[in-house]
Amino acid sequence: MPRPIQASISLSALSHNLDVVRRRLEQAAQATGGAVPSIWAVIKANAYGHGIETAVAGFSAAQGLAMLDLAEAVRCREAGWGGPILLLEGFFQPADLELVDRYHLSTTVHTREQLDMLAHARPSRRVDIMLKLNTGMNRLGFMPDAYGGAHVRALQLREQGVVGAIGKMTHFACADGPQGVAKPLRVFDAVTGGLGEGPVSVCNSAATLRYPEVAVDRVRQPHWVRPGICLYGASPFADVSAAEFGLRPAMSLRSQIIGVQDLAAGAEVGYGATFRADRPMRVGVVACGYADGYPRHAGTGTPVVVGGVRTRLVGRVSMDMLAVDLDPVPAAGVGTPVSLWGQDGPSVDEVAQAAGTIGYELLCAPTPRVPVKRDP
Numbered sequence: 001m002p003r004p005i006q007a008s009i010s011l012s013a014l015s016h017n018l019d020v021v022r023r024r025l026e027q028a029a030q031a032t033g034g035a036v037p038s039i040w041a042v043i044k045a046n047a048y049g050h051g052i053e054t055a056v057a058g059f060s061a062a063q064g065l066a067m068l069d070l071a072e073a074v075r076c077r078e079a080g081w082g083g084p085i086l087l088l089e090g091f092f093q094p095a096d097l098e099l100v101d102r103y104h105l106s107t108t109v110h111t112r113e114q115l116d117m118l119a120h121a122r123p124s125r126r127v128d129i130m131l132k133l134n135t136g137m138n139r140l141g142f143m144p145d146a147y148g149g150a151h152v153r154a155l156q157l158r159e160q161g162v163v164g165a166i167g168k169m170t171h172f173a174c175a176d177g178p179q180g181v182a183k184p185l186r187v188f189d190a191v192t193g194g195l196g197e198g199p200v201s202v203c204n205s206a207a208t209l210r211y212p213e214v215a216v217d218r219v220r221q222p223h224w225v226r227p228g229i230c231l232y233g234a235s236p237f238a239d240v241s242a243a244e245f246g247l248r249p250a251m252s253l254r255s256q257i258i259g260v261q262d263l264a265a266g267a268e269v270g271y272g273a274t275f276r277a278d279r280p281m282r283v284g285v286v287a288c289g290y291a292d293g294y295p296r297h298a299g300t301g302t303p304v305v306v307g308g309v310r311t312r313l314v315g316r317v318s319m320d321m322l323a324v325d326l327d328p329v330p331a332a333g334v335g336t337p338v339s340l341w342g343q344d345g346p347s348v349d350e351v352a353q354a355a356g357t358i359g360y361e362l363l364c365a366p367t368p369r370v371p372v373k374r375d376p
């Protein structure tokens with residue numbers, strides 16, 4: 001028998017969350033008279049830990065898929081995905097363009113070097129590109145004063161038959177926070193406004209959920225949003241839960257109690273003895289540790305659900321185990337199911353907050369030794 005830990009991925013939650021996003025965009029479109037944008041479901045990083053093939057199935061109603069890794073893009077094609085695929089970091093070397101061509105991928109272009117590589121390529125069909133503008137995040141993209149020149153080069157490549165559609169794209173640094181998107185959006189509109197036709201894409205999850213009007217009434221071009229985290233049922237916001245948007249957790253990490261200790265007052269728990277019982281209490285030991293992807297920085301008090309009852313983690317998380325307070329669950333014993341996060345547990349965002357991180361990191365964290373089961 002394997003250890004009792006398991007990650008379950010709910011296909012219906014994935015497609016439900018995609019629906020939530022689509023309905024939000026439809027409402028915004030109705031309110032402003034704009035067009036409903038298309039959705040690139042972002043499935044980078046093994047679909048935020050949910051598995052590429054599972055994501056392809058769960059997001060079958062999306063118009064496109066977006067990711068970073070060429071190998072993952074190829075897996076999408078092999079899984080039967082025939083729609084658009086966007087490479088969010090583009091290609092890295094000339095040989096990548098052969099795969100871009102063979103698997104009919106669209107690509108972000110964010111450097112001069114990528115334009116040079118395209119200029120030397122002889123693809124069998126035109127490559128659709130999204131020319132990326134750096135609107136202040138200073139991660140990827142052409143600076144505003146270089147964007148016009150890059151666009152001219154892209155137009156030349158189109159004349160040469162190398163490039164097809166030329167889209168315009170940026171990424172927001174602060175869509176989830178008080179700064180919002182107004183400032184980068186002004187830069188985006190000023191720089192890209194006069195540059196002719198082509199798809200436009202600016203919104204991640206936070207912008208799609210908080211400013212859907214940005215996606216529906218932009219510059220009268222076909223618009224694509226790029227939601228990631230919300231499609232997996234976690235929140236991009238520190239102050240609004242995923243449930244408040246009607247999103248459902250797609251990943252549930254579950255295990256079991258594999259040992260119980262009856263503690264006397266004053267007894268200590270775990271490495272470093274960081275937890276001390278202030279009264280006699282029962283502690284359950286759960287088969288889940290940081291080598292499974294559970295955050296070691298989650299301390300005493302982190303929520304966990306044992307036998308359907310919400311309780312707390314106590315002491316330090318170790319490599320293969322963690323301890324929980326069984327006082328609220330007197331019936332619990334060896335074999336009692338434990339939900340670390342997900343459907344019947346705390347939200348992944350609550351656990352992340354307790355560990356000083358974000359849900360994104362925890363969803364990507366389960367390690368290869370954790371068996372993954374796909375639920376309908």
Ligand SMILES: *Cc1c(COP(=O)(O)O)cnc(C)c1O
Pocket residue numbers: 042044088171203204205206226227228229230236
């Ligand atoms: C990761 C990523 C997204 C999706 O971000 P979420 O916050 O998960 O919605 C969108 N666009 C780009 C360029 C990204 O790298």
